[in-house]
Amino acid sequence: GQQLNQSPQSMFIQEGEDVSMNCTSSSIFNTWLWYKQEPGEGPVLLIALYKAGELTSNGRLTAQFGITRKDSFLNISASIPSDVGIYFCAGHRSNNDMRFGAGTRLTVKP
Amino acid sequence: NAGVTQTPKFQVLKTGQSMTLQCAQDMNHEYMSWYRQDPGMGLRLIHYSVGAGITDQGEVPNGYNVSRSTTEDFPLRLLSAAPSQTSVYFCASRRRGLIGETQYFGPGTRLLVL
Numbered sequence: 774g775q776q777l778n779q780s781p782q783s784m785f786i787q788e789g790e791d792v793s794m795n796c797t798s799s800s801i802f803n804t805w806l807w808y809k810q811e812p813g814e815g816p817v818l819l820i821a822l823y824k825a826g827e828l829t830s831n832g833r834l835t836a837q838f839g840i841t842r843k844d845s846f847l848n849i850s851a852s853i854p855s856d857v858g859i860y861f862c863a864g865h866r867s868n869n870d871m872r873f874g875a876g877t878r879l880t881v882k883p
Numbered sequence: 884n885a886g887v888t889q890t891p892k893f894q895v896l897k898t899g900q901s902m903t904l905q906c907a908q909d910m911n912h913e914y915m916s917w918y919r920q921d922p923g924m925g926l927r928l929i930h931y932s933v934g935a936g937i938t939d940q941g942e943v944p945n946g947y948n949v950s951r952s953t954t955e956d957f958p959l960r961l962l963s964a965a966p967s968q969t970s971v972y973f974c975a976s977r978r979r980g981l982i983g984e985t986q987y988f989g990p991g992t993r994l995l996v997l
Contacts (some may be wrong), residue, residue, distance in 0.1 A: 815988025873925025
């Protein structure tokens with residue numbers, strides 16, 4: 774099936790630094806979603822993007838839906854220790870066609 | 884509201900055994916789904932349901948059965964467990980409509996098949 778290529782796989786940053794991660798695909802998606810997962814829990818939705826070119830913010834998080842509809846990025850500004858977790862992108866085309874990236878594991882050093 | 888609950892939290896099975904993973908939600912959501920999460924891979928959709936009495940296959944349905952007799956419950960059945968089904972299983976629910984409607988995930992069931 775179509776894969777979502779998410780990068781980087783992991784990041785080790787200092788508290789206060791900005792973070793950027795992205796997802797690319799060879800296929801077009803109608804919706805891009807970004808989730809965060811903490812240990813022992815299910816993913817939690819952070820941001821949903823519906824239109825090509827859309828730029829959406831949620832607090833210190835900003836995400837964009839690429840113009841080609843084949844990519845998306847997520848930025849986190851001024852990272853804090855509670856940002857630690859695994860961030861997943863997901864692309865959606867229909868009820869049974871939702872693909873997740875492999876995740877970016879974020880570690881924030883105080 | 885309890886949200887999405889899953890039982891059990893952990894399970895060890897022998898190859899060939901059967902079991903049912905339970906999932907329940909109390910938010911009156913129409914859409915429910917099951918995913919599996921494997922190391923180094925994103926979540927993959929196993930089966931989903933858009934309402935009571937309606938189920939359909941996702942990306943990796945082989946070896947799994949589902950049913951949806953009520954809005955609240957969406958059990959996942961493994962008829963004859965195989966080591967390849969060792970994974971963490973997540974159930975999720977959301978309102979029908981925009982996919983960006985917040986999809987609520989359960990805490991997961993960690994399954995080991997020996």
